[in-house]
Amino acid sequence: MKEHNHNSELPVGNFIRTRIEEDLGRYPKILTRFPPEPNGYLHIGHAKSICLNFGMARDYQGQCNLRFDDTNPVKEDVEYVESIKDNVRWLGFDWNDGLFFASDYFEKLYEFAVELIKKGHAYVDDLSAEEMREYRGTLTQPGQNSPWRERPVEESLLLFQQMREGVFADGAKVLRAKIDMQSPNLNMRDPVLYRIRKAYHHRTGNAWCIYPMYDYAHAVSDALEGISHSLCTLEFEDHRPLYDWALEALDMPKPRPQQIEFARLNLEYTMTSKRKLLQLVQEKLVDGWDDPRMPTLVGLRRRGYTASSIRSFCERIGVAKRDSWIEMDWLEQSLRDDLNPTVKRVMAVLEPLKVVIENYPEGTSEELDIPYFPDEPARMGSRKVPFGRELYIERSDFMEEPFKKFFRLAPGREVRLRFAYYITCQRVVKDEQGNIKELVCSYDPATKGGDSPDGRKVKGTIHWVSAAYALPVRTRLYDRLFVNPRPEGLDELNPESLKEITVYAEPSLATLAPGQRCQFERQGYFCADQELSQPGRPVFNRIVALRDSWAKLLKEGKA
RNA sequence: UGGGGCGUCGUCAAGCGGUAAGACCCGGGUCUUUGGAAUCCGUAUUCGUAGGUUCGAAUCCUACCGCCCCAGCCA
Numbered sequence: 001m002k003e004h005n006h007n008s009e010l011p012v013g014n015f016i017r018t019r020i021e022e023d024l025g026r027y028p029k030i031l032t033r034f035p036p037e038p039n040g041y042l043h044i045g046h047a048k049s050i051c052l053n054f055g056m057a058r059d060y061q062g063q064c065n066l067r068f069d070d071t072n073p074v075k076e077d078v079e080y081v082e083s084i085k086d087n088v089r090w091l092g093f094d095w096n097d098g099l100f101f102a103s104d105y106f107e108k109l110y111e112f113a114v115e116l117i118k119k120g121h122a123y124v125d126d127l128s129a130e131e132m133r134e135y136r137g138t139l140t141q142p143g144q145n146s147p148w149r150e151r152p153v154e155e156s157l158l159l160f161q162q163m164r165e166g167v168f169a170d171g172a173k174v175l176r177a178k179i180d181m182q183s184p185n186l187n188m189r190d191p192v193l194y195r196i197r198k199a200y201h202h203r204t205g206n207a208w209c210i211y212p213m214y215d216y217a218h219a220v221s222d223a224l225e226g227i228s229h230s231l232c233t234l235e236f237e238d239h240r241p242l243y244d245w246a247l248e249a250l251d252m253p254k255p256r257p258q259q260i261e262f263a264r265l266n267l268e269y270t271m272t273s274k275r276k277l278l279q280l281v282q283e284k285l286v287d288g289w290d291d292p293r294m295p296t297l298v299g300l301r302r303r304g305y306t307a308s309s310i311r312s313f314c315e316r317i318g319v320a321k322r323d324s325w326i327e328m329d330w331l332e333q334s335l336r337d338d339l340n341p342t343v344k345r346v347m348a349v350l351e352p353l354k355v356v357i358e359n360y361p362e363g364t365s366e367e368l369d370i371p372y373f374p375d376e377p378a379r380m381g382s383r384k385v386p387f388g389r390e391l392y393i394e395r396s397d398f399m400e401e402p403f404k405k406f407f408r409l410a411p412g413r414e415v416r417l418r419f420a421y422y423i424t425c426q427r428v429v430k431d432e433q434g435n436i437k438e439l440v441c442s443y444d445p446a447t448k449g450g451d452s453p454d455g456r457k458v459k460g461t462i463h464w465v466s467a468a469y470a471l472p473v474r475t476r477l478y479d480r481l482f483v484n485p486r487p488e489g490l491d492e493l494n495p496e497s498l499k500e501i502t503v504y505a506e507p508s509l510a511t512l513a514p515g516q517r518c519q520f521e522r523q524g525y526f527c528a529d530q531e532l533s534q535p536g537r538p539v540f541n542r543i544v545a546l547r548d549s550w551a552k553l554l555k556e557g558k559a
Numbered sequence: 560u561g562g563g564g565c566g567u568c569g570u571c572a573a574g575c576g577g578u579a580a581g582a583c584c585c586g587g588g589u590c591u592u593u594g595g596a597a598u599c600c601g602u603a604u605u606c607g608u609a610g611g612u613u614c615g616a617a618u619c620c621u622a623c624c625g626c627c628c629c630a631g632c633c634a
Binding site: 014035036037039069071072074075128129132133136137138139140142143170171173174176183184185186187192194195196197213214218234235236237238239240241263268274316317318320322323324325326327329330333334336340341345374375397407408416417418419420450451458459460461462463519521522546547548549550551553 | 563564565570571572583594596597626627628630631634
């Protein structure tokens with residue numbers, strides 16, 4: 001049996017890990033790179049790539065560069081550069097001194113292009129975009145050589161120089177690789193290497209009016225940086241021959257970087273296409289890139305997701321070449337796993353139902369000391385929670401006609417108020433329409449703290465909050481942004497993806513700082529919104545609900 | 560109908576000729592001041608289909624079927 005898991009701390013082998021391990025001796029060191037184009041905000045799909053690239057570098061004592069693929073000035077902006085750097089750092093990765101821009105290499109890229117022309121590997125073409133499309137042929141028909149293909153080297157050299165000098169208009173000429181117009185791989189049918197684009201570049205300003213294309217710039221950049229493994233997504237598989245061609249045509253030193261492709265992340269109910277995300281923002285279907293419903297890293301961060309939960313999610317989903325759709329539950333479960341042992345538990349009622357304890361002395365109240373983390377009370381300490389004659393409990397914690405497996409409050413039934421007292425429901429008070437208005441209950445003073453001295457057991461424990469001292473808090477509940485698991489377009493948006501309610505929280509929540517997280521007993525994990533919270537007045541985002549197996553029972557009970 | 564990829568449990572994913580890892584979900588038990596958490600047990604006689612090679616195949620061969628990507632002077 002082949003032992004793949006050499007180091008027990010490493011996740012089990014994926015094909016990329018295997019490849020790298022085979023190459024360990026062939027390269028001075030393992031050098032990967034994360035190469036975003038600064039044309040938008042990073043999303044959960046990029047997190048997979050970041051974790052992969054930086055993770056491989058970390059696991060094999062190598063290095064991962066952060067390189068901006070800024071070869072198309074009209075789409076790019078410094079705003080994106082800064083947010084990408086910020087997001088990578090937030091995810092917990094460090095590029096050390098490996099921060100690069102493809103635009104840093106523009107001069108070298110130009111010189112290499114000149115070399116290609118001199119070697120007869122490239123030529124300047126005068127065909128228009130439309131003509132070039134016609135000459136390219138189709139999937140089933142070979143292309144035809146451009147009439148300019150055999151233009152003398154000296155002429156191409158001069159024209160390319162003039163392209164750089166701004167002699168020609170946008171689109172008038174391009175530099176093309178001379179490969180094979182007959183190739184069944186369309187990428188090899190004399191692909192464009194340089195185009196004229198008289199546009200302001202966010203880093204080089206107006207220094208250039210010709211810009212290299214991705215395939216050329218990427219291969220050369222990888223080689224210049226000494227990248228060992230250039231990991232990218234599956235759609236670039238057909239580009240690999242071109243990548244290798246460029247390195248060979250330029251006689252780049254060996255060992256050369258190798259491109260390895262993996263499947264991009266597809267997450268159910270979310271969109272991981274920069275174009276569509278941009279559209280969501282532009283059409284104001286969401287509040288912005290950092291809308292807590294967005295799958296962007298800024299969105300997830302604002303929602304309350306932790307960087308470590310995203311990292312463990314990326315590890316959990318694995319890396320392979322088959323198209324896959326990851327269930328939302330994986331992301332959510334990663335978050336719960338992370339937050340469960342690290343976050344304070346507090347009480348808050350989402351949908352209040354008033355409870356009046358008839359035998360509790362009127363006009364009085366008391367404070368109960370309740371641990372923030374009952375599983376290990378010493379770890380996070382405790383807080384005082386006011387208790388009184390009038391309380392709110394969760395509406396769903398009471399059923400007038402309980403089904404068989406419903407263990408919570410019902411007429412005549414005794415339950416425990418968490419860390420407080422046992423109460424028994426005596427009467428149900430209704431309004432004229434027959435809606436339940438409040439419950440009249442009695443409590444057993446001997447059960448203070450939630451334990452009965454006579455050993456009497458109750459089957460249910462419910463959370464509560466003092467009506468007199470409850471803190472009403474603006475709270476935003478989120479649902480999936482799309483109706484369909486595998487959304488096709490924006491017309492499938494879920495109109496109920498955002499619901500705003502008022503939650504009745506225990507007073508200690510007033511001090512929750514923006515960005516801080518907590519667990520509302522039974523309700524889920526919440527985070528004080530960074531943008532909307534005011535000092536002393538938090539606004540909660542529900543990050544994720546708790547796993548709720550009783551909701552299923554409820555449904556079955558009603559059926 | 561050209562080329563490049565991919566098909567193993569509901570969902571991910573190991574496996575690379577020696578008789579189907581693991582994870583999420585799911586089902587059940589224990590425990591519990593939340594029906595949460597923790598913990599234990601169970602869950603693919605079968606690897607897209609059909610043939611073939613072999614003592615032995617998810618792994619090799621052949622054919623077929625299905626899905627994804629490619630005709631930007633985007634990345």
